[in-house]
């Protein structure tokens with residue numbers, strides 16, 4: 001039976017879940033996987049936390065050097081997060097020839113080439129299933145289950161915190177601020193929620209996932225990013241009335257015009273399976289040219305779901321002697337050979353506040369027509385103060401034309417305000 005010694009760096013929520021799975025299921029893994037996994041040591045500053053999880057005192061290491069020089073440690077699990085200490089520890093582990101399993105999306109999205117270089121040099125494994133979409137095995141699906149396909153698109157709800165907030169706004173009519181407060185109370189959103197609500201977390205994940213999906217290294221700088229802080233409950237409610245649900249989507253497409261990678265609030269039709277992914281759940285929809293559509297759904301965060309992804313990497317690493325490294329069509333450090341679509345196409349939801357008087361609608365539709373933006377649907381709601389809300393849904397058109405249309409609309413004297421502009425995805 002193959003044996004492997006594991007070290008866990010950081011015993012926070014995810015480290016604790018990983019420790020629990022590895023220790024409680026040791027015998028189960030021997031029987032079902034033919035691997036004998038032992039947690040040889042942990043590196044955790046809060047000794048009390050480690051002891052409370054059942055770690056024996058002599059297995060609590062006091063430094064990274066103690067971990068990487070331990071001959072019984074084969075696999076180092078990094079669940080510290082961030083790019084400071086975590087990067088230093090991961091590089092030390094790799095340079096000592098240890099295989100690394102990490103859940104750290106920011107570290108991976110920002111420093112993948114450097115980490116991989118170290119891993120290759122030392123013939124060490126580098127695994128990161130838990131970095132994207134928590135317990136959902138999206139990375140192994142892309143690497144081990146979709147080889148027969150050219151992946152055409154990847155679309156997903158890849159941040160649970162924002163999905164919780166948007167679900168609450170849609171179902172309960174809460175404001176963004178109220179929903180965020182509740183997400184913080186429940187522990188989904190951090191005290192400083194910026195990484196989630198401004199779309200950084202989703203951008204890191206989309207950069208990793210689209211690189212694997214399209215075999216092209218896609219840096220975070222290539223991903224268009226817009227978070228949910230500008231979303232308001234009125235647009236969610238109007239969209240709902242018209243048959244759409246608002247989600248923060250990560251969208252990657254490999255088209256003839258180039259690669260499109262973007263994270264932004266998006267209306268999807270209520271019939272779209274992504275519309276039914278609620279609360280803190282995540283889902284990823286893939287289209288491959290051989291298999292067609294695939295969708296994976298599950299928990300994108302949490303102790304045991306993320307621990308599940310980490311342990312699956314640990315078992316994979318323990319079973320394999322030769323390691324696989326992702327290969328890309330372009331330079332591994334950048335995007336030199338990849339063409340990015342600079343002006344993508346989409347459908348748009350546009351809400352305008354205008355003077356409610358004769359001829360306004362025809363003036364507005366004239367601006368759309370002049371800019372070659374075709375209208376698919378219009379809804380008008382008269383307000384008590386003599387204004388009207390006009391909601392326009394366009395056909396698919398270029399983003400640049402929509403921007404020109406909006407600029408022109410703003411110059412009309414009957415126009416009070418552009419209240420909302422939201423991209424739509426079928």
Ligand code: HSE
Pocket residue numbers: 105158159160161162188196201300301
């Ligand atoms: N903060 C993330 C989310 C989980 O809300 O989905 C870890 O990436």
